[in-house]
Amino acid sequence: MFLRTMSSVLCLGLMTTTGCSNNSAPQPSPQPMAVSGVGAESQEDPKIEAALNELSEEDREVAKAQKFCAVAGEKGRLGSMGKPYKLMIEGQPVFLCCDGCEEDALKNPQETLAKVEKLKAANK
Numbered sequence: 001m002f003l004r005t006m007s008s009v010l011c012l013g014l015m016t017t018t019g020c021s022n023n024s025a026p027q028p029s030p031q032p033m034a035v036s037g038v039g040a041e042s043q044e045d046p047k048i049e050a051a052l053n054e055l056s057e058e059d060r061e062v063a064k065a066q067k068f069c070a071v072a073g074e075k076g077r078l079g080s081m082g083k084p085y086k087l088m089i090e091g092q093p094v095f096l097c098c099d100g101c102e103e104d105a106l107k108n109p110q111e112t113l114a115k116v117e118k119l120k121a122a123n124k
Helices: 002-018 046-052 057-066 099-107 109-122
Strands: 073-077 085-089 092-096
Touching: 046 057, 057 092, 057 109, 085 099, 085 109, 092 099, 092 109, 099 109
Parallel strands: none
Antiparallel strands: 085 092
């Protein structure tokens, strides 16, 4: 219980300082690096790519298709805050930028799932 409380306090502090909330100003999207003769995956921001590589291959593909946090939207690029947080809602994987977004994602599961589908469609 103590570890969970401390983890929550730490996450809250991180959200406050890193702008995880929906109230933060939009961050500019990193521009892909020009790479010739290499697949599109190599054009990803190295920090984001490293964070996504911490996921299983199956989860990594789902997270790449979703691209953004189901709560923070385009303000929360998956991988920008480390390994994306996986949440299962009604048997569907939902990725969040951090565990601090879990409560908001679970407030309205249907809305969260709909947002995930929109994010995936926008990133095709």
